[in-house]
Amino acid sequence: MKFIILGKNINVTDGLKEAVEDKIGKLEKYFAPDTEVHVTLSVEKDRQKIEVTIPVKGNIIRSEQVSSDMYVSIDLVEEIIERQLKKYKNKITDREQAAASFKQEYLDNDYMEDEEIKIIRTKRFDIKPMYPEDACVQMELLGHNFFVFMNAETDEMAVVYKRKGGTYGLIEADI
Numbered sequence: 001m002k003f004i005i006l007g008k009n010i011n012v013t014d015g016l017k018e019a020v021e022d023k024i025g026k027l028e029k030y031f032a033p034d035t036e037v038h039v040t041l042s043v044e045k046d047r048q049k050i051e052v053t054i055p056v057k058g059n060i061i062r063s064e065q066v067s068s069d070m071y072v073s074i075d076l077v078e079e080i081i082e083r084q085l086k087k088y089k090n091k092i093t094d095r096e097q098a099a100a101s102f103k104q105e106y107l108d109n110d111y112m113e114d115e116e117i118k119i120i121r122t123k124r125f126d127i128k129p130m131y132p133e134d135a136c137v138q139m140e141l142l143g144h145n146f147f148v149f150m151n152a153e154t155d156e157m158a159v160v161y162k163r164k165g166g167t168y169g170l171i172e173a174d175i
Helices: 014-029 070-087 104-108 132-142
Strands: 002-008 036-044 047-056 059-067 146-151 156-162 168-172
Touching: 002 014, 014 036, 014 047, 014 070, 047 070, 059 070, 132 146, 132 156
Parallel strands: 002 036
Antiparallel strands: 036 047, 047 059, 146 156, 156 168
16 A cells, blocks of 8 residues: 555654554555555644545545544544445445455455445425525525535536535536
8 A cells, every 4th residue: 555644734753654554554455555545634723633535446435533632543544444345345346447456355355234325215306507606595595514506607517515614615527
């Protein structure tokens, strides 16, 4: 595994780097040797946060953990990713191209899926073209965290969502 470790508001010391590589390196048994692991360590007040993103063909495996101690956050994130890999093995390796990112032993192992993903409700609604700012207002009026709409500027489907800190985000398809 190839580690790309960045720090935000924190100096990535050799000790932190070693802790990340040791702990996240335990996941090496699942991935091909050339798999990149993007790790971002950040500090905000008393929050020690680690974000781990592992791009594999067709999917992104991602987890973030926050605690008052960076080393605890590192331990937690490794456990979460390993649980995700076992739980969703069949789904993330279904596509042939995705399988190339993983070691054969992982692909050969059978893991029980705790819960099958089931869609229990479908909603249908008219989508009218609107500007992203209007979509944010509509989202607030509905009391939702996101809102799907037809962007009047691009004539494409888009999603606005509420971010931490009271700001908004816009998701557009990159076709």
